[in-house]
Amino acid sequence: MQTAHLIYFSPTGTTRKVSEAIAQGFGAGKVIHYDVTLPGSKFDTVLTDGVAIIGIPVYAGRVPKLCWQRLQAITATHIPAVLVALYGNREFDDALVELRDLSVAKGFNVIAAGVFIGEHSLSTPTQLIAAGRPDAQDLKLAIQFGQQVAAKIASEHFDTLDMEGHVPYKERPKFGGQAPETDAEQCIFCGKCAEVCPLGIIAVDLLITTNAENCIMCCACVKACEVQARHFRHPQIEEKRAILQKNCSKPKTPEIFI
């Protein structure tokens, strides 16, 4: 049984969840995690055997820049790779073809890809956007996808793979300057928000302060807060959240390219 190299960036955990389900369906003898979500997580390695499952969340229809920077030092000697893009029920746009191009340039042999739906980073308990995704049906499909991948590898037929998306990729908007904030009256200073921040930009002292300039708006801090003291209520974000809620409420279905 082959080793599965699980490579992912997943601030709110949906990419990790789906990637793990695919590995489960694949029936790997051993699963090695390369989690590049937190600051300082960097793996300097050349993968020479087994299968890679590379998972990314979709940010503005693209692969998050930070995520790819953190994967810089992982390369491969043409081992098979399965790509996974998690999106929040809007669109995945060019993220999958970008992930394919980046993976091929690193020496992976891309044999399959899937797009799955995860709860949107901006979803709140009162304004739901793809809340609860991936759900049981999504995870069942992810496991089945893993089984299909195992069958494809056993067949040794690796035809060219078609997938949705465009080159040149859509333009990336500029991020930064907006960040979630903490309601001091509700905060219990547990430090969980700072622990989960992929940028390490939250400081816990007499107050919780956030260096908004470098924030990627992943909302890991908001979702990790057990007393709901952390909110993302910038007017532009409120507007975006309302648009997403209005236009992206019809649940989308995962798609497989194999």
Ligand SMILES: Cc1cc2nc3c(=O)[nH]c(=O)nc-3n(C[C@H](O)[C@H](O)[C@H](O)COP(=O)(O)O)c2cc1C
């Ligand atoms: C800055 C930013 C941009 C996003 N852009 C998109 C997008 O273009 N399309 C979409 O459907 N979801 C988008 N999302 C939602 C995420 O793709 C979704 O929440 C994903 O499940 C997060 O993955 P994670 O749980 O592994 O962190 C965006 C989220 C953030 C923070």
